[in-house]
Amino acid sequence: MVSISRRDLLRGLGAAFGALLTGKSLTRRASAEEGAKAGTFRFVHLTDIHVQPELKAAEGMAACLKHVAQLNPAPDFILTGGDLVMDALEQDVQRTTLLFKLFTRVLQDNTSLPVHHCIGNHDVFGWGKKHGVTPETPGYGKKMFCEVFGYEKTYYTFDHKGWRFFLLDSVQPSEKLLYEGGLDPEQWEWLEEQLQKKPAGMPGIIVSHIPFVTVTVLPDAVQDSQFRIGAGSLCTGAQKLSLLLSQHNVRLAISGHIHMVDEVEYRGVKYVCDGAVSGRWWKGANKGFPEGYGVFDLSPDGSVKYQYVTYGWQAAQT
Template sequence: MKNKISRRNLLHVLGLGAFSTSMLPLSCAAPNQADEKKQSPVLRFAYLTDMHIKPGLGAEEGVKNCINHILSKEEPVDFFVNGGDLIMDALDKNEEETEAQWAVWREIRATFPELKFYHCIGNHDVWGRTPQEEKFPGKAWVMKEHGMDSPYYSFESNGWHFIVLDSTHQKEDGSWYTAKLDMAQREWLEDTLKKIPSDKPIFIISHIPILGATPFLDGDNAKTGNWIVPGAWMHTDAKSLINLFFQHKNVKACISGHIHLVESLVYQNVHYHCSGAVSGNWWDDAPYEQTNKGYGLIELFEDGSHNFKYVEYASAI
């Protein structure tokens, strides 16, 4: 595989120390997972979600250490995916406070200029004071930072088709936010799926889980005697999306963040992964609900199967 991203071809990041790691293989026995002994991956990427960057938290050093941990691996990655909530929070911040958060990210990117990133928008990336005449109110700033023409898009790499969704939208009463696709995005998704050849495997990326168990367990959601999962924690259009994916058997996996917890489940032969958080417990040293700081490492194979691992890293040297 050509143009792999590793420490070997990024000499400017050498000498920043060693890291310890714990690798947690997930859903290895589930259907559609690759047999690592029989085939080599055609693609490998790192999924960094919920970095929650802001000045003064140690977040800049932590994210740099995370990236260096990935680059130190013997098996390099082809690209990186930012799963959203890259900055700590923009919604209720003024322009100066929001700019300070994005400035930290720009410094991190300047340290690793050769890395290829694909970006997904998270709820905390949205600046609520964007002028309403903007085409994408609230999301114009984050889109400019990432060079995005649309908050949702697709791309192809090494025989796989990737679809990046925009999960966060205003509620009907105008308040922020609920997890779903708006009508225009849903129509775009249906059209995109129809155009992808049936033999080309599809990997879907969203900030908020489309389907998961972790939204049930993040908080005391059964205190009333019934399970009550907030619409901001899992897609409210999950059933409709699941039915759509059922019509397209080449949809193989969906990955998300948002919850800061790790899981893998399989439903109707589609794998749904929630990939923890680079920031862990928002940069606190203690784990969040027994989940430590980490990132997802995904290997994709020619036959449409894949492997997913959540890799813990040391946020400080």
């Protein structure tokens, strides 16, 4: 568990809610020169799809992709934000294989856009070690995700129109909780190296399943007169990450996992916790946040506009 003092929390909350309510950026805007080579384009972020044969989830995922196809202007590509399937963490190999097959089939049938995937906790196969799954079972852990999508690693970068994207793996093993949010030492080293290598004038975007900075978890976090947040809800190392991002011209950090929506400006970086395609795991809106996805419009000056878009899904049961 992560404990936060009440004073720190209120200070953070005040700033974050202030930004949310007024829509004002608390921090710097890029100079025209800094972002001169960056392009204008749109992409979408579909997170927490949690596809499964039940609850009309596959139909819902298809409806969401069809909605994306109607956007004007059209997005250049889709980012997924993790928790693609429901669920690989505690299932056997047959069910997990079926889920990933379902996911790739629905994707193939309903979009022709390029897709870049980010791993979520529910996409890790077998860490729950149920149904006879052991570390020797084929595809165990993050291997299945890499095999399904043809990735060498669960974290990687790609460039698009003068912007660099860093897709991170924020799911780390935990004896107590099965998983915790954060990066392992190897990935921290890799990220620091990659940020050093990125041309300074090139704006960057990071994507993680579990958020580093968000206020969505706070309103429900009071227990025994303390704000307590599970280590599976947020990534550790947020202060280190936020400093790194602000030093390396990273403009945006996108996450999912919470199935709620916020935008926080912190140290010159916009942190977006995006809502879930599945809403409340295909049972309607989650705490007032309906099924939807993120639309991001990027400008040559390095600025980013985010909208949470719903696609009119009616849950099979609530």
